Amino acid sequence: MTQDVEMKELPAPSNSASSPPHSTLHHLKEIASLIETGAYAREVRRIVRAVRLTMALRRKLNAPVLSAFLSFVLPPGSELHSRLSSYLPKSTTTAKDWLQDDEHEMDVDTATSTTQTPGKHYLPELEIYCYLLVLIFLIDQKKYNEAKPCASASIARLKNLNRRTVDVLASRLFFYYSLSYELTGDLAEIRGNLLALHRIATLRHDELGQETLLNLLLRNYLHYNLYDQAEKLRSKAPRFEAHSNQQFCRYLFYLGKIRTIQLEYTDAKESLLQAARKAPIAALGFRVQCNKWAIIVRLLLGEIPERTVFMQKGMEKALRPYFELTNAVRIGDLELFRNVAEKFSSTFSSDRTHNLIVRLRHNVIRTGLRNISISYSRISLADVAKKLRLNSANPVADAESIVAKAIRDGAIDATIDHTNGWMVSKETGDIYSTNEPQFAFNSRIAFCLNMHNEAVRALRFPPNSHKEKESADKRRERQQQEQELAKHIAEEDDDEF
Amino acid sequence: MDPKFTEVSQLFERFKAAVVRHDFDTCSRFLSQLKVMLTQFRSLPPLFEDTPNAIHELSLARDIYEHAVVLSVKIEDQDAFERDFFQLKPYYTDVGNRLPPSPQEYPILGLNLLRLLVQNRIAEFHTELELLSPTALENPCIKHAVELEQSFMEGAYNRVLSARQTVPHETYVYFMDLLAKTVR
Incomplete structure (x- = not known):
């Protein structure tokens, strides 16, 4: 050569x-x-x-x-x-x-x-x-x-x-x-051009190009907070088996973001977590972003993310504001929540999560209320308002309607005594006398069975094992090829990000 | 000046006079005529051609649609509101940097937020909210809608009811009444 x-x-x-x-x-x-x-x-x-x-x-x-x-x-x-x-x-x-x-x-x-x-x-x-x-x-x-x-x-x-x-x-x-x-x-300038390119790629059946361009377009829209257009494009664009892991990760991340804004938290959580999991180890920035959004979505869903999420290697510092936020939500302290939101407001607005954090306020109140209803069997609404630290002109009336809504949504099990201005929590009673344990048990069994089925489906059998044995030569060749392929895939994961 | 442009502006003046007289039937008639005439300007969306007096035409069209939105609130027609608002929106988003900002912009955006809230389209409400800049969020009209949504989510309905007294703009009353009805 x-x-x-x-x-x-x-x-x-x-x-x-x-x-x-x-x-x-x-x-x-x-x-x-x-x-x-x-x-x-x-x-x-x-x-x-x-x-x-x-x-x-x-x-x-x-x-x-x-x-x-x-x-x-x-x-x-x-x-x-x-x-x-x-x-x-x-x-x-x-x-x-x-x-x-x-x-x-x-x-x-x-x-x-x-x-x-x-x-x-x-x-x-x-x-x-x-x-x-x-x-x-x-x-x-x-x-x-x-x-x-x-x-x-x-x-x-x-x-x-x-x-x-x-x-x-x-x-x-x-x-x-x-x-x-x-x-x-000037990302807005090239939007028309990208759309034209996407059309060309679709006409030529260039799937990799389509995938890349779709992501670029989504990124372009989300850069200007045009969630509406992004969602419309995403739902109309053709989907197919992902060709590149990186592009698929990005797609999932953008999808998660769109879903979060449109209040479809369960789906959003799924795609964000999947994106974070699929992303290669080297792509730290991307994974941090995914984690930030995933944390907020989980908080909005009323879940509290585990401490290990915040302690992942190389992310402790970036996730610090979100950690304190989680803490405030967990305790259900409105005052602390407000302080944290103010303290890190610049971080949150640069992450463009500020509006989501505003939505969280409602969850903080819920958690606080649940804590109160667990600890007191009967408490006056004035005290509820004081404990929740509702800063408003008429705290008792506020507390009354908040408690009423929480009861209606099933967040707490209580009644309001309007004449005396009390919230009376119902006795929890013996939970084992109800159908509850059965339901819990059933859902766990269903989960295990599902997992077993998935595992069976994912099992791989050696190809052609039921047919005649392939010659030793051929097998060696095939194994070599497979190894090479595996190496390629591993390499591909590492670069690019 | 372009004869077509003068014709449209004259008709628009008559339309405004009718609005002041509260003669809503005449208004709607004028409005549909105006909309047909607007389609003849090439500088307007979706063509956005750069004609010499594009700025005048754009701002006139924006004015017309703003009035159309307000009118639809007055005749209490929610569908017309939605239609007119979507026609108006490109003037704020796409050519916003070429025109002087309109004093009506924030009240109308706030009105739209309120409409979404009344129709219980919370997802769209939040999508619209993401589009607004921090300065827009400070505006009393928009803040009003945002705070309403919060009290709504928390369940502080008494705050929603009392908010009717503190509306920032007279056109908000219609939607507030609807909202109050939903709350009850």
């Missing part, structure tokens, strides 16, 4: 300082050849792998390496080459040396690459890949204003390409396209 030749050539002219960029360039070239073979063989898997390898190189990218790579892949002097290099900062003198240094080895490369791709015709896959590389580089360098035109140009090019092998690269490009606009704060 050509790479081997380069390897031998390289160490000789380069001193120790320039050797790391050399190796980066070398890696990039390897990736390029991977994409090339993938494109010819129409193997999407190879391209996925190329993208993954690129992410590993991301930190090492710099301007000279990139320009060298561009001149390697694209014919120098072509329109695309000049446009892409114009985005790169003008390199310093050392970089120029570098380029010249690179020049002579380029001769070798172009010679070999022309044999691979006859007629100096470059592949659309490589073209898109170059866009992607430059875009990632610009975003990493925080040059968002340069990144925007670059992204737009690439998207314009993508619209005219219809190749399955480009899809993987395209979905990454969409992501960075949206990211570059988000970082400069």
Whole structure:
């Protein structure tokens, strides 16, 4: 292979300082050849792998390496080459040396690459890949204003390409396209464009693209709190088996957020917890966000999250305000709740959970009331108001109606004695004389049976075990393939976030 | 000035005069005429073309729809309210940065919140609430609706009943009456 030749050539002219960029360039070239073979063989898997390898190189990218790579892949002097290099900062003198240094080895490369791709015709896959590389580089360098035109140009090019092998690269490009606009704060501008892209992806049956774009659109809407539109889009957009775990996690998270706003707490909790669980360990920020929302939803549902939720590694600090909030709700102390909400109001509004916290007030009152009804068999409404610390002009009348509603909703078991102004809690009595234990027992048995059924369904049997034994050779081959696949999946989980 | 524009504004003046006279039948007739005429302006939603006097046309249209919303409250027609409000909404959200803010904006948004509360559409109520900025939440009209929802959830119905006396805007009375009826 050509790479081997380069390897031998390289160490000789380069001193120790320039050797790391050399190796980066070398890696990039390897990736390029991977994409090339993938494109010819129409193997999407190879391209996925190329993208993954690129992410590993991301930190090492710099301007000279990139320009060298561009001149390697694209014919120098072509329109695309000049446009892409114009985005790169003008390199310093050392970089120029570098380029010249690179020049002579380029001769070798172009010679070999022309044999691979006859007629100096470059592949659309490589073209898109170059866009992607430059875009990632610009975003990493925080040059968002340069990144925007670059992204737009690439998207314009993508619209005219219809190749399955480009899809993987395209979905990454969409992501960075949206990211570059988000970082400069004009996300609203590209909404129409994203919708058009989503339509194109749907027409081309590009499922990965659809998935990515749907998430980007949801993110776009939620950025401006347009929950209504987001929900409408989500319910209308086609759904299918998830292709990428990351995109599925994001989808679940956005879904959870929408559901929370629309007061469907049970569903919201499910999707948020699932998102938090599915997210890879490396994606700490994402998991913290998921946990914050999940905590609030659980509080709104009247559950108290366990202490371990707040003590997860690396999250203690971020979840601190929510921990204190939970504490206030658990005790049912309105005063404490108000203090916590005030103390962390800036955190809550930056997390955009402020309105949800306002909704929690009602739960605090409920918990407080339940505590009172447990501890007192008879208490005057004035005392209830005092204990709940209702700050209003007419606390007794307030307390009366609050207690009345709580009784009606079944939160407490009591009656109001209007003439004397008392709340009389009913005797709990012997719970074992009722049907209650039976119900509890029944639900537990149902849960266990369900779990057993699920487990049976999830059992895996070795393939073809009932048919003739496959030859030892074949089996070894298959196992190897499986292992490779498993490794790929594990790798994929780690990067990207 | 564009002849069409002057025609619409003249009709709008007559419409406003009718509102002052409390002649609601004439008002509704004028209003449907106005709405038909508005469709001829190309700068209005959903086209949003950038014509030279787009700003004038947009603000006139916004004015008309604001009046339509208020009128629908006066004739106590909830469906018409919903329709008119949704037509009005793009003027606040999509072209809000191009027009000077309308003094009617917050009262009308508050009115809509109240309507959702009366119709017991709490999920939509909260969705609308998320769209509002912190400054909007400080506005007495909106605060009124938000506080009502809270007392409603807590069950402090006596507060809901007493809130009728403290309405920030005269148009709120209709919905408050409906709400009071629900509470009882």
